Amino acid sequence: MNELIQKGKQAKEAALTLAQAKTKTKNKALSDLATSLIANTDLILAANEKDLAQASENGVRDAMLDRLRLNKQRVADIAEGVRQVAALADPIGEVIHMWKNEAELTIGKQRVPLGVIGIIYESRPNVTVDAAVLCFKTGNATILRGGSEAFHSNLALVSVIRDSLTSSGFPADAVQIVENTSRETAQELMRLNRYLDVLIPRGSARLIQAVLETATVPVIETGTGNxxxxxxxxxxxxxxxxxxxxxxxxxxxxxxxxxxxxxxxxxxxxxxxxxxxxxxxxxxxxxxxxxxxxxxxxxxxxxxxxxxxxxxxxxxxxxxxxxxxxxxxxxxxxxxxxxxxxxxxxxxxxxxxxxxxxxxxxxxxxxxxxTDGFEFGFGAEIGISTQKLHARGPMGLNELTSTKYIIYGEGQIRE
CATH class of the missing domain: 3.40.309.10 (Aldehyde Dehydrogenase; Chain A, domain 2)
Structure with missing residues (x-):
């Protein structure tokens, strides 16, 4: 079976479990993940060294190497970001507004998960963890597709995340990574409508434009910063x-x-x-x-x-x-x-x-x-949305939710 279709099916199943998870249980899993990231620092840094060596060999400039580089302090900062997300209020289940209409129906507007979120991103390994934990907290499964320049770092981080989720009683497939970093696979992900509910690109203007031109999945445009x-x-x-x-x-x-x-x-x-x-x-x-x-x-x-x-x-x-x-x-x-x-x-x-x-x-x-979700008090962020529909600016937990209407009646029928 095609890798992306398989991952899509697994993500859909995992999303059903996540949507029903209690806040306390999710927060405990995130706290355990933060501890696991610290415990696996050496493994993560060893993987990152492989990426840095390859990038240097390819002549990547210093400013971009800085985006790629991890060290003990940066891993500690990533873990602290996970703890901060755990400490944030869970938006899932929140009733934003409730009222009665003329038929005496009680109508409420409630936050719910988006479902399965695809993330296409470049260079920065911390995005792997930021995206995974924000999606997890909001009851969304995620399929990650990082760039080839951070391949080993991303694999190591996702391995730690999946192992930690399993230990906490959650499906490992709540967080998956596409290991094939080819352009063709990225384009296939952009068209995975049957399984993805939304796609979020993070990276260069070139990447974002490519996603906007190719994707048939709904896209939240982020990132380009002139x-x-x-x-x-x-x-x-x-x-x-x-x-x-x-x-x-x-x-x-x-x-x-x-x-x-x-x-x-x-x-x-x-x-x-x-x-x-x-x-x-x-x-x-x-x-x-x-x-x-x-x-x-x-x-x-x-x-x-x-x-x-x-x-x-x-x-x-x-x-x-x-x-x-x-x-x-x-x-x-x-x-x-x-x-x-x-x-x-x-x-x-x-x-x-x-x-x-x-x-x-x-x-x-x-x-x-x-302009950063952490600085704005949102914990980690999924990206900076530069569009005007659904979300704009740093995207925290609330921006990774949709809504549904819940209606209570007492036998009313419409005349």
């Missing part, structure tokens, strides 16, 4: 410096890192020399428009492609704009509706930015790097 920071004429420049250095250089390979810096012309001459020096000290390559080049002559000239690129690397494009309206226009044209920030002390300017910028997360005087 994020901007706008420095207004009324900004505190010391604050602005800290925000942009953090947004770009703290971890440039992630989707909430800034890719473009927009600066109001009123502060450009004072701000550009110092911020470019700070960025270069962090090994960031700067590309600037003509106005930037007249102020700091040795920047690399920016071209049209720079404004629309998610570098995921130590590269930042800088543009000088005439007003907040020009900044908003640029962001809405080139942005990917992920995360955008303004630095300003002007309340009215900040409100215009908040209201007119079209993105899942819009910040005033803070780094875009906070």
């Amino acid at each position: 994020c901007h920071v706008y420095i207004d004429k009324d900004a505190q420049l010391e604050m602005a410096t800290k925000i942009i250095v953090n947004a770009k250089a703290s971890r440039p390979s992630v989707c909430n890192a800034a890719e473009t810096l927009l600066i109001h012309e009123g502060v450009a001459a004072d701000f550009l020399p110092s911020i470019i020096a700070k960025l270069r000290a962090e090994k960031v390559e700067v590309r600037g428009d003509k106005t930037v080049a007249t102020i700091v002559s040795d920047v690399i000239p920016a071209v049209e492609l720079d404004w629309e690129t998610e570098y995921a690397d130590y590269i930042l494009a800088i543009k000088v704009v005439t007003s907040v309206d020009a900044a908003i226009s640029h962001i809405n044209h080139y942005g990917t509706k992920h995360s955008e920030a303004i630095v300003t002390d002007n309340y009215f300017t900040s409100q215009k930015f908040l209201q007119q910028v079209d993105a899942a997360a819009v910040y005033v005087n803070a780094s875009t790097r906070f």
Whole structure:
């Protein structure tokens, strides 16, 4: 039998069990999984070393190696994320709203699992655990398809998860991984309508676009992050410096890192020399428009492609704009509706930015790097949704549920 069809059938069966599981039982299983991850740290790191060695041999750049790399602290952080998910309120069974209609029927809207969730993702092994535990907590079975670059790490993590679930009395097939990492198998997963209820891609713009163009399964679009920071004429420049250095250089390979810096012309001459020096000290390559080049002559000239690129690397494009309206226009044209920030002390300017910028997360005087389920208090996240239907922004437990109506009557019939 075809591998994906077999996994789909097993996931459907497991989902039926998970949907009926009690919160206390699920939380105990997650707590045990966190303990198991720590106990198996050496096994996980040994697998990760194989992936890192292969990636280095293939010439993968440093920023992407950082996405792939695990160490004892990162495994400990992953385990802590599992514990935090266990501690979160279980949305399954929650009645969001209840009312009576004219026929005296009591109608309630209740959260239920989605069913079977497919996840296609790249590079970051922590996604394997994040996705598995969020789906498990919300009563969903999951089929994971990671990238070839993290093959050994993902297999090791899923092995630990499945063994732990079995020990806790749950079906191991609640979490499965597709071991064939070929493009053909990924495309087959995208069309597994009979078994998948929803597909969530996490990764590069290229991956997400491929899923959107190919999938016949319903898709939640996530991830692509061409994020901007706008420095207004009324900004505190010391604050602005800290925000942009953090947004770009703290971890440039992630989707909430800034890719473009927009600066109001009123502060450009004072701000550009110092911020470019700070960025270069962090090994960031700067590309600037003509106005930037007249102020700091040795920047690399920016071209049209720079404004629309998610570098995921130590590269930042800088543009000088005439007003907040020009900044908003640029962001809405080139942005990917992920995360955008303004630095300003002007309340009215900040409100215009908040209201007119079209993105899942819009910040005033803070780094875009906070767009994250953990930082928002959701525990781990399944991804950052950049679409507008069903879910938008960091996707935590509530976003992995659907609803059904439950109706209580006393013999009513419709006239």
